[in-house]
Amino acid sequence: MIRMTEPSKITSVPDHQPAAGGIAARARASVGPKYLSGLNPEQREAVETLDGPVLVLAGAGTGKTRVLTTRIAHILSQGRARPAEILSVTFTNKAAREMKHRLGQMLGHAVEGMPWLGTFHSIGGRILRFHAELAQLKSNFTVLDVDDQVRLLKQLLQAENIDDKRWPARMLAGLIDGWKNRGLTPSQVPSGEAAMFANGKGGKLYASYQERLKILNAADFGDLLLENIRIFREHPDILRQYQQRFKFILVDEYQDTNVAQYLWLRLLSQAPSSLASPRVREEADAQSAAGEGDSPQAGFVEAAPHPNPLPVKDGEREKNHVKNICCVGDDDQSIYGWRGAEVDNILRFEHDFPGAKVIRLERNYRSTGHILAAASHLIAHNEGRLGKTLRTEDHDGEKVTVTGSWDSEEEARGIGEEIEQIQRKGEKLNEIAILVRASYQMREFEDRFVTLGLPYRVIGGPRFYERAEIRDALAYLRVINSPADDLAFERIVNVPKRGLGDATIQLLHDHARKRRIPLFDAARAVVETDELKPKARGSLRDVVAQFDRWRAQREVTAHTDLAQIVLDESGYTEMWQKDRSADAAGRLENLKELVRSMEEFENLQGFLEHISLVMDREGGAEDDAVSLMTLHSAKGLEFDNVFLPGWEEGLFPSQRTLDEQGRAGLEEERRLGHVGLTRARRRAMIYFATNRRIHGTWSTTIPSRFLDELPAANVEITESKGGSAWGGTGGYGASRFDDMEAFGSTYSTPGWQRAQANRNRGGGRNGGGGRGGFEEEAATFSSSSSGPDFGSFSSRRRGPLTIEGELVAKSTGTTSEFSLSDRVFHQKFGYGRVTKIDGNKLTIAFDKAGEKKVVDSFVQRA
DNA sequence: CGCCCCTATTTTTTT
């Protein structure tokens, strides 16, 4: 299911009349502070301190979202602002949705009137559409995704004759993204950095990329904020307009803001003042950001000057008055430094916003004593923190367990059994999560769960709108909406195959470049000449004619109908219908879902405006299933039972992060561990394995240093339940947990040696909890995390194996409903015939994939 | 123009 949060159409800049005093007074009298009653004193202070800058340091599970939403309710009921005068930003659509939802519960209907509650990008995008012409764009500009970006850059690299093997377009995209995250326009990029790419051409490429974007009437994600900043700087009158409108600013997850977001917020948060010209100051800052941003991690917190200090000279303070901004965050949960987040933003808040009030929320309402103590003790090893001490009034609960396994398969088996035990106690699978450091760890669990018939869902992974069929469909609509969208045109001009290959495209490009016209117009012109072979010429003429027709139809047809017509008439639907491969059905289903989702928008334009920003899948929590996800995507979630596998040096903390980011990287990894532990309400279970297969090769690993940083008093070392190859006694150090030697000594215990011997014999690994040699076949089912277009959105009309948010495996019955030589269909292997039946396990001769053993719930009658 | 084979790659993820 797709969910759109933003209204589809912006009709005008909302007005900013002051709230009527009468309404305010009435609200104060009638509502009273009843919404305040459930808050603890700190929360209450965070809600009620409306004036001046406020930083709320909200540790994990301390009621952060509650504070934010209650604060909004408070502002409204106090009559301090109208809904349209509150700017409330989050990072993800999910968070924005959650806030809207909770506000709705608190206030009833009033949420509709909060037009400025959204993600940084959706709000930046909305502002940019109002002033598009100031960024040399039209208000119907396209928002490019990463794929478009890379294709565009590839073209630029080719034009410059740069070997895109040596200088990959992806790398340049990453650089440009990084610059934009730091608020740098092409001219502001430090020359040293600009020269890094392609022997000095990096800066020039960035500049020509920006030029191309304007011609294509397109913006990338970074532009949505960067162009805002530029417009604000160059047009103080426009900035003032927004400063006046937003009486209150609220920011969620402030620790994740990057420099551009910080600049954007700071511009908007300055009280409107006709005296100070923000422009001069801002530009000076940007320069300093450029100069010092070189190695943001180098000095970490202690010495590095903040790239963007808010310059406050004596006597300028009043003029530079900062208005009511409230940032909520947790420096201990900053885990996105690798993509440009500046922990410094939160660490330097008081400095940046003089007179700021800092409120700490330290009472945790989520976890038991042992879990909280373990998490706190771990994070205390970090140096660059603002410091918080989480406390709970909950009982101690069970200790955090640490379990060693021989290898990652045993780890998965052990966790599988533990889960079954939890399930037998009657607990919900929805209350169980496995949090991994890297997504390749997921496979082992998926394999195991498929074998066990344990329902699970993978959270994260490829997004709906990143799927090829969705992007193709969108490309058709983009060309209709914006004929200058060359990237979209190029994407679908030969999809389905029309005999328009590289040669034709090249010709169109030449034409387009010579006359400085879009590809589509070039195509229209070329069709009139005889430069193309008759076949290609005919095809191209048809394409042009089709688009002309669709554009005409657009005026008289509902946009959903138009989309359906386009998909059908273009032959796109047919292309997948003819496709006999396993996932074709899912793709068709996705296309249907896309058309269905368009209904939520008024028109095509509105749909396209928001699709790349707001389209998002909904977590289908209605089925009872174990959640499997990365530590990163777990932020903000909580579960009764949390499994934390893979606590080994190299994997967690990740060697790569350590290599690239040094100590700052280690601290970020540690914060990740802290995030993982604090997801748990009742039980946290840590695992490590001695041997792990990485990229196909087995290697021996040592337990994570983070294990040594856990407090012995809150941790219990347990035995793997997966049929331990360690020998019966669990032969490693039960006593001195703080001591690395406790683990080091393990390797000389009898258990370890026995395991070693077993392994050499080749029999050790399968002996324990394995249920026959079925894993190999089962393994081939899972792939929701690796196959980008596997499965579909909806579980109902398809087989049980679907993607994220949906049931993946269904418990298997004892007898098979299939008979010999039944014709069947399998999601991954396609069509085949049953050749052997063994309980619920079928042997099937697939037309393409050959003979495979498969659980019957994974196939359906063809 | 399309197909097949080879090779290089392999964290974390939002918008």
Added chain:
DNA sequence: AATAGGGGCG
């Protein structure tokens, strides 16, 4: 080990 993407060949 597996996969995706590019290059080369038919």
